[in-house]
Amino acid sequence: MSDLLSLGTIALLGFACQWLAWRTRVPGILFLLICGILLGPVSGALNPDALFGDLLFPFVSLSVAIILFEGSLTLKLTELTEIGPTVRNMVSYGALVNMLVSTVATHYLIGLSWPIAALFGAIMVVTGPTVIMPMLRSVKPNAKVSKALRWEGIVIDPLGALLAVLVFEWIVAQQTSAHIGHVFLVFGQTIALGLIVGVFVGQLFGVLLRHELIPEYLHNYSAIAFVVGAFAVSNSLLHESGLLTVTIMGIWLTNMKDVHIRDILNFKETLTVILVSSLFIVLAARVDFTNLLQLGWGAIAVLLVMQFVARPLKVFLSTIGSTFTLNERIVLAWIGPRGIVAAAVSVVFALRLESLGVDSAELLVPLAFTIIIGTVVIQSATARPLARLLDVGETGxxxxxxxxxxxxxxxxxxxxxxxxxxxxxxxxxxxxxxxxxxxxxxxxxxxxxxxxxxxxxxxxxxxxxxxxxxxxxxxxxxxxxxxxxxxxxxxxxxxxxxxxxxxxxxxxxxxxxxxxxxxxxxxxxxxxxxxxxxxxxxxxxxxxxxxxxxxxxxxxxxxxxxxxxxxxxxxxxxxxxxxxxxxxxxxxxxxxxxxxxxxxxxx
The missing domain is CATH 3.40.50.720 (NAD(P)-binding Rossmann-like Domain)
Incomplete structure (x- = not known):
């Protein structure tokens, strides 16, 4: 398949998968992954490494940066006090409980080192609106459950990605330095740089928008330019600090007073759909069946632990003292599919760790894709009957x-x-x-x-x-x-x-x-x-x-x-x-x- 035909195929199949997801009310990720696997490891028709060459890593990195920025634009600090104690618990200590259980399961069931297992556990914290919203439209749980799941998906994306970035920076710092003091120094520098550049660029862009120094027809273009520029500058100053930078930039921008970003957010949502569609096909096409076979039944065991232990434990601990009924807690505990952020971030981190020679880093992506496919398939097929059985679904x-x-x-x-x-x-x-x-x-x-x-x-x-x-x-x-x-x-x-x-x-x-x-x-x-x-x-x-x-x-x-x-x-x-x-x-x-x-x- 020629390069031009490959690009056209990715675009058309991406649209077809999103349209099919709209018709069936099943998260589009499932169809995108199937297409990518059929094009890549099954038929060999698409080879992303040959198609993109040295641009593959920058393409994936920039796409993740834009997706994280779009997600962080929805995170208003006032919401953390208004979304209710249950959601605050789920995205704070509940997320840490989920990470801890996933880390332990990954280490003992698959045999990954503690650092790689901890990174995987951090990545698997996120759910995200790109998979939650289609599932809610299909399942139609009652308003209380729907609101909790929707807000968890919105808030956990940037916070979960931020947690994963911090764990990743810790691993990189350990790999690039023999002294524990230098490890702490590099780790601190990464956080400091991400905060400084993110706040500075977010404030600068917000001031330009507030005082109407950018014409309206350039708002969307300027948003992309500032995000890409901030990501590139931050990564040039210190490797892998860019994801933290754009996350902080989006949070800062959306919380500034008198800065209206609805049009930018709408554009970014459209752009995110395009990036998600193409990115998932490209990433799925790179899945190595050899690595999947190497994971063996351990990957299925990790999936079962995350579905039946990690998620329920997180939800039941987070809902202590709440007004949620037992049936509502069960539905909350059952729905938690992983999405684009988990897949894309795992690829970015795996590529970087492989270049540093970190052992078992190549298993990060197939394991992440196993969890994504497993949670989407299991929950899409069972969540609606479960909600009806427990009388938690909307009637009428x-x-x-x-x-x-x-x-x-x-x-x-x-x-x-x-x-x-x-x-x-x-x-x-x-x-x-x-x-x-x-x-x-x-x-x-x-x-x-x-x-x-x-x-x-x-x-x-x-x-x-x-x-x-x-x-x-x-x-x-x-x-x-x-x-x-x-x-x-x-x-x-x-x-x-x-x-x-x-x-x-x-x-x-x-x-x-x-x-x-x-x-x-x-x-x-x-x-x-x-x-x-x-x-x-x-x-x-x-x-x-x-x-x-x-x-x-x-x-x-x-x-x-x-x-x-x-x-x-x-x-x-x-x-x-x-x-x-x-x-x-x-x-x-x-x-x-x-x-x-x-x-x-x-x-």
């Missing part, structure tokens, strides 16, 4: 975030809840939120696009957004914000009278506002007027004797507005502009109606 159909606790928003939310579809109603007005709570609805009091909402608005169990505010700007802003979480197909908003009157140059693009609920000529004012006249949302069950056509005949548009329907399999179907809802036999139809022409059930 897909949920929706409702923008606007006005009478219309509350009425539609109650109708959805009656159909066992979860809702969370948001509003900035306390009086409206109070009424929604009195109606038995879950609520969030505040602006859904605020920094506070990023931390406290729980989206677990929600897969879409409904813009039901009477203010077009609120619906549009929320749609722009939550299309990142739900996708543009699952963002719905009411049409406005302004859109109907405006020509194309003044009308908001469908790309930004999402799908139009009900119809272009159905606005909030019209629906609110019907509610004021006493209309309610009614449910009608269609049957062979009473079909949808007859329902339409008996419910004229002046007295009834069709909202949505639930099919025989429990799937929700919205009526949207340009997509008329055609309900069938066995479906339940929900409409806002002024009068009741048939005997129906009120929602």
């Amino acid at each position: 159909n897909q949920g929706f975030l409702v923008i606007g606790a006005n009478p219309l928003g509350v009425a539609i939310a109650k109708a959805l809840e009656s159909a066992e579809i979860k809702t969370v109603v948001c509003d900035t007005k306390w009086e409206r939120i109070r009424k929604a709570r009195m109606a038995g609805l879950d609520t969030y009091h505040g602006n859904p696009i605020s920094d506070h909402a990023d931390l406290h608005l729980e989206l677990a169990g929600l897969e879409g957004m409904l813009g039901l505010s009477p203010f077009k700007s609120d619906n549009l802003a929320a749609g722009l914000r939550f299309r990142e979480d739900f996708g543009i197909r699952n963002v719905f908003a009411l049409s406005s009278r302004a859109d109907a009157k405006s020509n194309s140059r003044h009308r908001a693009s469908a790309f930004y506002k999402g799908q139009v609920l009900f119809d272009e000529d159905i606005h909030y004012e019209q629906l609110a007027r019907l509610l004021h006249k006493g209309a309610t949302i009614k449910k009608t069950q269609l049957s062979e004797a009473y079909g949808f056509d007859q329902w339409l005949d008996e419910n004229p548009a002046e007295e009834s507005v069709l909202l949505f329907a639930i099919d025989a399999e429990g799937k929700l179907h919205w009526r949207t502009a340009g997509n008329d809802l055609k309900a069938q036999q066995g479906w339940s139809v929900y409409a806002l109606r002024l009068n009741q022409t048939r005997s129906v059930e009120s929602a």
